Amino acid sequence: DVKVTQSSRYLVKRTGEKVFLECVQDMDHENMFWYRQDPGLGLRLIYFSYDVKMKEKGDIPEGYSVSREKKERFSLILESASTNQTSMYLCASSLMGVFEQYFGPGTRLTVT
Amino acid sequence: GIQVEQSPPDLILQEGANSTLRCNFSDSVNNLQWFHQNPWGQLINLFYIPSGTKQNGRLSATTVATERYSLLYISSSQTTDSGVYFCAARNRDDKIIFGKGTRLHILP
Numbered sequence: 001d002v003k004v005t006q007s008s009r010y011l012v013k014r015t016g017e018k019v020f021l022e023c024v025q026d027m028d029h030e031n032m033f034w035y036r037q038d039p040g041l042g043l044r045l046i047y048f049s050y051d052v053k054m055k056e057k058g059d060i061p062e063g064y065s066v067s068r069e070k071k072e073r074f075s076l077i078l079e080s081a082s083t084n085q086t087s088m089y090l091c092a093s094s095l096m097g098v099f100e101q102y103f104g105p106g107t108r109l110t111v112t
Numbered sequence: 113g114i115q116v117e118q119s120p121p122d123l124i125l126q127e128g129a130n131s132t133l134r135c136n137f138s139d140s141v142n143n144l145q146w147f148h149q150n151p152w153g154q155l156i157n158l159f160y161i162p163s164g165t166k167q168n169g170r171l172s173a174t175t176v177a178t179e180r181y182s183l184l185y186i187s188s189s190q191t192t193d194s195g196v197y198f199c200a201a202r203n204r205d206d207k208i209i210f211g212k213g214t215r216l217h218i219l220p
Contacts, residue, residue, distance in 0.1 A: 101157075
């Protein structure tokens, strides 16, 4: 079975802090994704990566950056957290050329 | 661009009932996936179904790509089926779009 793990289930940070969200997958998937999920807005793609050191902006990249130094790990970085970044963050992975995605358990981030 | 619409937005059923969830998409898609998000937030793959019909236990799904819809059937509902069901589709530009979901409540 594909396993996607995320570093924290719940996280509370203060405004202005730098925040790192980590995602690791164990199935040698090329593609990795970061989404945020908000009530009434559904899932929105922040960034994705199709290879090590490669990244592509999704629909809402503003205020975020990403890092992919190893194939299995994809990090989402909030350079200076703001209250409007309070959300559920979901990581996913998939094989190259295959649409089927596998999701991690999610991280509920609260920025106060 | 492609739009993905799910209906109904909310559904409340008694345990043991059957249900049908619908996903309409506005443009030709080459992929479609159904997920169940449990109360803890985990998105669980149900079906990858760009076309045709698949079954897994009490759940089955049918996608008719030429008519731009997919249906998820849940038979003999259980309380553990509660949660939000999402469909997601990808268009020719490789853009992935999620529907807003159907929130299902199964009452004991």
